[in-house]
Amino acid sequence: MSEDSWFFHNPVPVTFSPGAISDLSAHLHCRRAVLVTTRGFKVRGLVDQIQSLMGERLVGVLDDVKPNPDLPDLDEQGHRLRTHEPDMLIALGGGSSMDTAKGLARLVVQPEGRTLAGHFRDGEPFEHRPALPWAAIPTTSGTGSEVTPFGTVWDFEKDKKYSVTGTDLYAAYAVLDPELTVTQPLEITIYSGLDAVSHALESTWNKNASPVTLGFCVKSLQLALESLPTLKANPKSLEARGRMMQASLLAGLAISQTRTALAHSISYPLTTAFDLPHGFACSFTLPALMRFNAGADDGRLKHLARCLGYDHAEGLADALEALFETLMVPNYLSGYLPEQDSIMALANQMLTPGRADNNLRAAGRSDVEAILKESLDSLGFR
Numbered sequence: 001m002s003e004d005s006w007f008f009h010n011p012v013p014v015t016f017s018p019g020a021i022s023d024l025s026a027h028l029h030c031r032r033a034v035l036v037t038t039r040g041f042k043v044r045g046l047v048d049q050i051q052s053l054m055g056e057r058l059v060g061v062l063d064d065v066k067p068n069p070d071l072p073d074l075d076e077q078g079h080r081l082r083t084h085e086p087d088m089l090i091a092l093g094g095g096s097s098m099d100t101a102k103g104l105a106r107l108v109v110q111p112e113g114r115t116l117a118g119h120f121r122d123g124e125p126f127e128h129r130p131a132l133p134w135a136a137i138p139t140t141s142g143t144g145s146e147v148t149p150f151g152t153v154w155d156f157e158k159d160k161k162y163s164v165t166g167t168d169l170y171a172a173y174a175v176l177d178p179e180l181t182v183t184q185p186l187e188i189t190i191y192s193g194l195d196a197v198s199h200a201l202e203s204t205w206n207k208n209a210s211p212v213t214l215g216f217c218v219k220s221l222q223l224a225l226e227s228l229p230t231l232k233a234n235p236k237s238l239e240a241r242g243r244m245m246q247a248s249l250l251a252g253l254a255i256s257q258t259r260t261a262l263a264h265s266i267s268y269p270l271t272t273a274f275d276l277p278h279g280f281a282c283s284f285t286l287p288a289l290m291r292f293n294a295g296a297d298d299g300r301l302k303h304l305a306r307c308l309g310y311d312h313a314e315g316l317a318d319a320l321e322a323l324f325e326t327l328m329v330p331n332y333l334s335g336y337l338p339e340q341d342s343i344m345a346l347a348n349q350m351l352t353p354g355r356a357d358n359n360l361r362a363a364g365r366s367d368v369e370a371i372l373k374e375s376l377d378s379l380g381f382r
């Protein structure tokens with residue numbers, strides 16, 4: 001990191017306010033929008049609300065977003081999407097809806113017949129065309145995807161994860177309305193929130209950090225570490241929901257510049273092998289990673305710890321472990337993960353290029369194994 005030389009660019013216009021969704025239509029410049037979401041929002045009436053807000057400008061609804069968007073599903077959805085001839089996508093939901101919108105925004109501007117599977121599996125090039133504009137209505141607080149230029153797509157047949165990426169994938173508009181998150185189930189609230197915590201920490205111990213991104217991370221963690229225990233005790237607190245939504249946004253702004261690092265690199269095989277939700281997969285190693293990175297600290301981790309009320313990074317690592325206990329993370333993880341040996345066997349797949357190499361302190365396979373073992377031991381996995 002250099003404090004004297006850095007670049008920052010994030011073009012996403014964002015509105016934050018309880019009830020902000022009622023102004024959606026005025027912010028969207030489109031004539032033929034298609035809503036990309038899950039069936040649950042149709043059942044809960046939110047799809048109808050958006051239809052009435054948008055009127056004739058909403059020409060279609062794709063309501064079969066999958067929890068982790070897979071290449072064949074996206075290609076099939078892209079085929080249906082083309083029949084609507086959209087000029088904008090509106091993603092309503094959590095990270096999966098936004099990842100799906102980004103994948104489709106990249107795909108549907110390509111000539112008919114091109115597929116994401118062909119592109120990622122077989123290396124077929126895409127033509128240089130700007131992605132279809134898309135707008136974000138997040139209903140979870142965690143991914144920050146509403147302000148990042150990258151989305152995750154999975155290939156479960158080949159056990160692989162890919163990214164669609166590019167500055168043309170920044171959202172044309174994002175509306176953050178915490179009222180949309182109040183009914184979120186507790187487990188999703190917790191693992192989404194931990195994803196945001198992970199983003200703020202991963203952006204802090206990141207080679208691409210700048211004074212701007214570090215400032216976002218401090219504020220994000222102040223909000224998240226205060227809000228998550230409150231939400232565990234009172235999931236309906238609109239105030240805590242609003243703070244968590246802003247924590248997620250700020251962490252998203254930070255990783256939009258730095259990307260993530262080793263915790264995310266470690267997480268991906270755990271999601272493909274055990275269906276472990278992303279927010280759990282990328283957060284349970286954070287205390288061990290805090291201690292690991294403290295060994296290469298140039299002052300930023302100590303500063304962060306002090307801003308959060310701890311004397312040093314070790315104190316913050318201990319506080320994260322205590323937070324996991326409060327949020328019952330070990331109980332949740334035991335529902336997904338097998339015994340420790342099966343998890344450790346994946347360690348050789350956990351150094352993902354483009355993520356692990358962003359880490360402040362260089363890590364090899366033996367470091368990953370040590371971080372994984374320390375994390376699993378502290379969570380009670382044997």
Ligand SMILES: [Fe+2]
Pocket residue numbers: 143195198199264278282
């Ligand atoms: Fe993440």
